[in-house]
Amino acid sequence: AQSVTQLDSQVPVFEEAPVELRCNYSSSVSVYLFWYVQYPNQGLQLLLKYLSGSTLVKGINGFEAEFNKSQTSFHLRKPSVHISDTAEYFCAVSGGPRGSNYKLTFGKGTLLTVNP
Amino acid sequence: DADVTQTPRNRITKTGKRIMLECSQTKGHDRMYWYRQDPGLGLRLIYYSFDVKDINKGEISDGYSVSRQAQAKFSLSLESAIPNQTALYFCATSDGSAGMPQHFGDGTRLSIL
16 A cells, blocks of 8 residues: 655745655555646646656656655655745655556645745 | 536535536546545545446545446436535546546535535
């Protein structure tokens, strides 16, 4: 079984500041990792995913995440945030090539609030 | 038009009523999912379906049932709604490829009084 821990439930930052949203996972098998964003009154949109290969993954809207197998982490970063980045962010994991890769397990979410 | 359409977008109903939430998709995906989202709990899987004849329970299926009427349609029913089923419900689809990113509808906000 897999689990995901998002270490911060809320992260307030000022516009143009850097931000890191933290995610740790546990799994007994190799995994696929995802970050989704949810804007108010909308569904979830995929920001980026890690399947294999380079541990630094770039996504949409200037976000990137780094897979760290030894620390079982997949932290999301952006060097300079905008007001429009205010949203809830979800980290998710599924089993990898040899696991149950049809189900996503989600973290509880991190609300990013960007203040002017 | 949205690729994954959920109806209704909002619903208020009373305890004990039967409710159906509908999901249709134009992405041509075989796999469809129903989740509920509660504040501070993230998304939890209720049911998932790999095709019309393959339906599986998720982690919180008690009190819910589903029907896969066609490849493109997957409905969720609450046979006798109770207040703790008040939540935001999402339908999602995927194509079964490696990593299988899921594509979500905009959700149905359900309130049970």
